[in-house]
Amino acid sequence: MxxxxxxxxxxxxxxxxxxxxxxxxxxxxxxxxxxxxxxxxxxxxxxxxxxxxxxxxxxxxxxxxxxxxxxxxxxxxxxxxxxxxxxxxxxxxxxxxxxxxxxxxxxxxxxxxxxxxxxxxxxxxxxxxxxxxxxxxxxxxxxxxxxxxxxxxxxxxxxxxxxxxxxxxxxxxxxxxxxxxxxxxxxxxxxxxxxDGRRDRGRVAGAKVWRDRRLLLLLASGTVFATIYMQLVIGIPLTLLEQGLPEYGAGFVLAVSAVTMIVAQRLLRLQHLDDFRALTIGYVLVGVGLVVSAFAHTLIVFLAAAVLWSLGELFLLTRYLTLASGLAPDHARGRYLAVFGLSWGIATAIAPLTVTRLLESFGPAGLWLSTAAVAAALAGLQPWFRTRLAPA
Known part of the structure; x- marks a missing residue:
């Protein structure tokens, strides 16, 4: 790892x-x-x-x-x-x-x-x-x-x-x-x-993927991140409607998000950061972007928020995959990444429920401030994850 x-x-x-x-x-x-x-x-x-x-x-x-x-x-x-x-x-x-x-x-x-x-x-x-x-x-x-x-x-x-x-x-x-x-x-x-080269069937069959507690802990953390990500995908268009902004605004927000991730890849030099420090920065940026979204009432402010949480997602997407691939032995890497990838399936099922319930009960501010609190908690927990995910 x-x-x-x-x-x-x-x-x-x-x-x-x-x-x-x-x-x-x-x-x-x-x-x-x-x-x-x-x-x-x-x-x-x-x-x-x-x-x-x-x-x-x-x-x-x-x-x-x-x-x-x-x-x-x-x-x-x-x-x-x-x-x-x-x-x-x-x-x-x-x-x-x-x-x-x-x-x-x-x-x-x-x-x-x-x-x-x-x-x-x-x-x-x-x-x-x-x-x-x-x-x-x-x-x-x-x-x-x-x-x-x-x-x-x-x-x-x-x-x-x-x-x-x-x-x-x-x-x-x-x-x-x-x-x-x-x-x-x-x-x-x-x-x-x-x-494809020859596969060692004995080694492949002997890998006990679901018994690796580090992988399961990473899956739990990754599921929280994936849920935040999917809440943004589902919740931002609904929030724009709640604020009386035009429907096409969601397309602009998603386009700015994509462009931010592309440009930031070229401009930022992130290799000197270790994985957990990068995750901390990522969650902080996502959290700040979510707070801005909570109080945004104009499209230009939502676009600014999108830049912030997209930068955070860039840190998080790359480092979670890096950690998951690093946990795995070579002969079980496909299954390790498959198990970790379940986070997205779980998040896709959870996010529509959390977005609609929170939006209905507490409005856009409640939805995004509560999500920002979760991001802040994950940022603060990264030193704890560092010790738990250390190589066995």
């Missing part, structure tokens, strides 16, 4: 990263550009297939539940089958499911396709993250994961523009476009990433 780092050569934080990292980042960015269908899935089920709102909610809930075993399966296959094969398998599975949704003629067919999409949706995440850890030294992992985050943020902005263009046509074309980008990503990975 990387708890301390030494300075790197001045210049770009990404200089010297393995070509494998760049190939994987490029492939994931291509895939992310096409991954704009999920927000439209509920609309397609309702408009194209005639599902009621209640049925649509149930179908989307089933999709969300299916993504949890999907990530665990991705971790198992990454360690047993190999990183490259698992990434390709997951992407091809997504392409098949997306195509199935696009060509479905009946609701039952679309439901089965949606369930399949959930079961394959997260397969490529653990091997992607594990591959980056496999080919980088501990000192370089924050930069490598930061590059992945920056590329995904940039691709997300392009995805929104592409979705806006295609949504004027038949909505099913969104799923066709996503299937095409998944296939393109799979081809790039299959041709450009190193071939």
């Amino acid at each position: 990387s708890t301390a780092t030494v300075g790197r050569v001045p210049g770009s934080p990404w200089r010297g990263l393995s070509p494998t990292v760049w190939v994987l980042v490029m492939a994931r960015a291509v895939n992310r550009i096409g991954a704009f269908t999920l927000p439209f899935l509920g609309v397609v089920l309702t408009v194209e297939f005639g599902a009621s709102l209640g049925q649509t909610g149930l179908i989307l809930a089933l999709f969300g539940v299916a993504t949890i075993p999907s990530r665990l399966l991705g971790g198992q296959l990454a360690d047993r089958l190999g990183r490259r094969r698992t990434i390709v398998l997951g992407l091809v599975g997504c392409a098949v499911a997306q195509t199935w949704i696009a060509v479905s003629g009946e609701l039952w067919s679309a439901v089965l396709a949606t369930l399949l999409l959930g079961l394959v949706f997260e397969i490529y995440e653990p091997p992607s993250q594990a591959t980056i850890a496999d080919v980088t030294d501990a000192v370089d992992r924050p930069a490598a994961y930061g590059l992945l985050s920056a590329a995904m943020a940039a691709a997300g902005v392009l995805a929104g523009l592409l979705a806006a263009a295609l949504s004027h046509w038949d909505l099913r074309w969104l799923f066709v476009a996503d299937a095409v980008t998944c296939t393109a990503c799979a081809v790039l990975v299959a041709r450009a990433l190193p071939a």
Whole structure:
């Protein structure tokens, strides 16, 4: 585990990263550009297939539940089958499911396709993250994961523009476009990433991932962060509506957030910070941004808040992945990252409930001040986490 780092050569934080990292980042960015269908899935089920709102909610809930075993399966296959094969398998599975949704003629067919999409949706995440850890030294992992985050943020902005263009046509074309980008990503990975080596089945089977208390503690901490992150994604648009601001303001906020993460990757020199000091700074920045959001009444103030909490998220996203990959032995890295990644599935289920309840009961100020208090508590707890997550 990387708890301390030494300075790197001045210049770009990404200089010297393995070509494998760049190939994987490029492939994931291509895939992310096409991954704009999920927000439209509920609309397609309702408009194209005639599902009621209640049925649509149930179908989307089933999709969300299916993504949890999907990530665990991705971790198992990454360690047993190999990183490259698992990434390709997951992407091809997504392409098949997306195509199935696009060509479905009946609701039952679309439901089965949606369930399949959930079961394959997260397969490529653990091997992607594990591959980056496999080919980088501990000192370089924050930069490598930061590059992945920056590329995904940039691709997300392009995805929104592409979705806006295609949504004027038949909505099913969104799923066709996503299937095409998944296939393109799979081809790039299959041709450009190193071939999978032989796996030591005895070592792979012998790893007791769920018995590592450090991993479970990191999972708990990461789940809190992921919940804060998802609360921002869900809660900021609702807060803007509560404040009487235009609906398009949420798009500006999310765009500023993405640009902040991209620019900050280039400008900030963070390698000299150890992981826990970086996490402390990250939570402080997120907390300050949340406090500003609590008292914001104009779009310009919300944009300023977005810069603050986006800078904090940059610290947190990169260092949590660095810690999770560092805890894992090489032969179990896929499963360790899969278990840690469950934090996002849990947060996705929790955040809609906490946002709506707090917003309804206490208004925007109550929602964001209480969330800021949680961020402050996590910042103060980092010395305690340092001692508990020290190498065994």
